[in-house]
Amino acid sequence: MTDSSDDKAGAAEAAKAPSAFLEVRDLKVHFPTDDGLVKSVDGLTFSLEKGKTLGIVGESGSGKSVTSLAVMGLHRAARRERNKVRMSGEIWLDGKELVGADPDEVRRLRGRRMAMIFQDPLSALHPFYTVGNQIVEAYRVHHDVSRKTARKRAVEMLDRVGIPQPDKRVDDHPHQFSGGMRQRAMIAMALVNNPELLIADEPTTALDVTVQAQILDLIRDLQKEFGSAVILITHDLGVVAELADDLLVMYGGRCVERGPSEKVFSRPQHPYTWGLLGSMPRIDRDQTDRLIPVKGSPPSLINVPSGCAFNPRCPYADVPADDLTRTVRPELREAADGHFSACHMAPEERERIWTEEIAPKL
Amino acid sequence: MTETTETTKTAETSETTKTTKTAETSETTETTGTADDTTQVEPLLRVRGLVRHFPITKGLLKRKVGAVQAVDGIDFDVRPGETLGVVGESGCGKSTTGRLITRLDEPTGGSIEFQGTDITHLSQGKLRPMRRDIQMIFQDPYGSLNPRHTIGAIVSTPFRLQGVEPEGGVKKEVQRLLELVGLSPEHYNRYPHEFSGGQRQRIGIARALALKPKLVVADEPVSALDVSIQAQVVNLMDDLQEELGLTYVIIAHDLSVIRHVSDRIAVMYLGKIVELADRASLYETPMHPYTTALLSAVPVPDPRRRTQRERILLKGDVPSPINPPSGCRFRTRCWKATEECATTEPPLVALRTGHQVACHHPENAPQERPVDAT
Structure with a gap:
């Protein structure tokens, strides 16, 4: 996932084809329902090169599967039949824009240039x-x-x-x-x-650990052999750590943190990522007495909390002044080289919290 | 979990465990039973030679043509106040074991003793009073709550079935239980669909705790939940154990979760317990090759480690429990298998204090062979 300056870029530049193999810009996927508009994905930007693996991590309802279906063009069929999905933004696959493309054209690409591995092979x-x-x-x-x-x-x-x-x-x-x-x-x-883009949506969730290890090895070998770009979607941080070069953490339909996976694991920037790491019992570390869960539950995608979507669950929501977390939605900002996060706290402050308060407890 | 009490307990029983476990081959069940009675800590639950075969029938007359050997002769004790973790891959019989010890299913053979009473073949009527003491938490928080009943009705069902009138009335008690598991008492009149997965699991826990059970069997209590919610439920179960002095049998496939919650752990493979040890020795010095392989396969959330670590890749799949391999059941996938493994089934013996393993060629084994079978 090389970064692009798209976030700030004007419309003129956005219209140009990007250099990356896969580039998603400001993708929004909204589903109108009787209860209101479900904003499953609400402004997601990332890119991916051939031969690289991007891990997308998040809990259920964070929008990770909806993103992958959008890239595959699988929301479109539903839109035609029941006029349901509202999609906007751009998805560029090797210089071709897919969101506005003709469905027949996308169908020719699907299965040939991009393919998907689903979670439940039996269905x-x-x-x-x-x-x-x-x-x-x-x-x-x-x-x-x-x-x-x-x-x-x-x-x-x-x-x-x-x-x-x-x-x-x-x-x-x-x-x-x-x-x-x-x-x-x-x-x-x-x-x-021989697809150039392979999307694996929870490819090992239904499998036992020993089989999971076999399948992860297989995906890694095949990627080496065919040089494809892989998007690995999972809720299991252990699985992404095995495969991903880059990592994108989603929460409430938006990206809260992204960067090279080594950096995200060693110096996570966002309180939600800290929460995920604290929630996991880890076999590679000494036994801890208690896990540090994230309080509360994932947000409703109909009434996403105002400001930062994570604010009701964030233990540091009151750190930034002026009630910023509850009123203004934080933008993704680059903290270190290629490492982005969306949080109102100053990077130095977060660095301090991570090293002093979070890391020692993990 | 109560770390300190557990260590003392282990120490106390260590002497006896050593002797009992070595003698614990299936033929000597009877003698083992009596020998065990002399120990200081009476186990809450004692399982000996437990077998459950599901018959496969064919034709009009339902002729029996074979059997799925889901659980095939397992022995273990559950001590009061501890958490026993049962771990294994799908189809290893861990859930069947859970259903057998709660007597939701009847064993084909062997015996289950709860507080000294044999409950192996008790009738439903006679079991009823025992049900107060043994409760279960189910995996699927969506399937285990009746969508047409209010939370109040669901959590008060145990009182109704058992004819118990709690102090201060049923409603007050249910609201107390809801508070205990971290829900609001106002949820009394709501329906399951109004709750998230984590909250539903809490409702299931409240129901299981209603009658103040001694033993709670939890079958994959957190595997259907999101990571951040998993941790909440794990911590809740931990607190409840401390507060109410519960004994848990936790069944799960996730080795990291099992390590976090258990005091002792049984590893199952194809209907057998292959290794049974306390947490520290199982994770630090696993002896059975299968345990070693399982542990090496657990993905670790640290990208720097992926290149360093050694992983044992098991070939193929778990064999069918209808026709398990002769001798050691793991031998078809084991890299240490020899001829002995194909002919003789390794008994579950203690190679170290409190560490039992069923293998002819154990890893990390102490220099001399067993502490000896008499």
Whole structure:
């Protein structure tokens, strides 16, 4: 995620195609409901280069999955049918803008240049068709080849993701696979067209730790081999630490912190990130007596708290003067090289709180 | 958790555990039982040779063609005031174990003793009075609360079923319970859908605590919750244990959570306990290769460590519990497996004080072999 000066940039510059492989600018995804407008994603900006992995972390309802579906153009279908989603902003994939693009054009890209691995392989795979058939279909949609060639390709992919006896298992139905194998089959399906952008939405949440480790290794190896850009969406800070080069922490539909993952983990800048780190029992540290939870619950996306969305849960909400946290929404500001955070507290103040109050307790 | 009391307790029992556990192969269950009675700390719950097989039937006559060996002969004690963590991958039988010790399911074999009473095959009617003392917290805070009942009705159900009239009336007691778990007493007349996942889990905890149970079995109490909420619930359970002197059996798949909450931990694999030890020795010097592999697979939230650490990658998947491997069940995925492992099933023996392991080739083992089976 190289940073761009887009936040400040004028409209004229924004219209130009960016240099990054994937660039999302001021993305907003709002869903009108009977209860009000749900602002799932409310102004998100990031970019990603090929061969790099971006981890998006957040709790349920923070907008991380909605973001990934927006990049894949999967909100559009719903908009046509029921006229529901309101999307604005820009998504640039290799010089092509996707938010305003023709749905057919996006469909041609989806599956070929960008692909997605879903959380629950049992509901993402069709129970009626064999695993092989589903991979063949994904391949033939984008390549004009015979069934036979496509099948060969499917076997090759299953082999590549580590399914034993791929030439036999290709004719199995999803229920004949174990959880880990299903996830592998999904990865095979996503990678069958050598996509340049791979979005993995909670790829290991439904899996056991030992299988999770296998799948994370597989994603890492495949990325090295194919040089794709990967967006890894998860609520598990441990999983992102394994894979991500850059990290984006979301809260209430907005980015609260982003930067190189090493920096975000070693010197987190935002009180919410501190909260996440304090909430996790860690196996690599000495036993602590108590966890330090974040008080309260995640915000409603219909009535996002005014000012900083995190202010009702933030233990430092009163530090900035003039009730700033409750009235003004903090912008993302660069504190250190490539490390951004959205907080009203002065960076020096936060640095002090982190080193003196938070870090020793973790 | 009560760190200090636990250490003393372990020390007290250490002598006896040593002898009992070594003798604890399934054939000697009976003798073990009597030997155990002489110990100072009477376990709250004693499980011996517990078995649960789910039959697989075929055809019109429901002919039995096989069995899912969900739990296949496990022994453990739960001491008063402690937290026993049960950890393992999906399908290892940890949830079935939870359902068996709360007697929501009836064991196929073995015995469960609660405070000295055998509850293994008690009828529903006879079990009822025991239910006051053994309660359960469920995983899914959405599925475990009836959406048509108010919170007041849900939390007061235990009183109604048991015919208990708490001091000051049911309503007052329910409101006290709600306050105890960090909810507001005004929530009495609300419905489950008005609450978030974390709050619902608190309601489930309030219900479990209504009858002042001695033993609470929690099956994945926090796995359905968001990270920041998980910590709230973990801390709440911790406080309640201290305040009410509860004994917990916590079942979870997350090794970091289990380490945080448990005093002793049982690691399960394919229906067997492969290692049972107190927290420090299990995490610092795991002896079973499976435990070592599990621990090495836990992702650590520190990007600098990803290159340094050694990870043991297990090959393949857990074998089917319908037809588990002969001998040691872990041998098909174990890098230390030898012929002995295929033929002889390793018994769960104490290789160090308070550290039992079922393996022919344990890691981090003390120089001499066991403290000895007599």
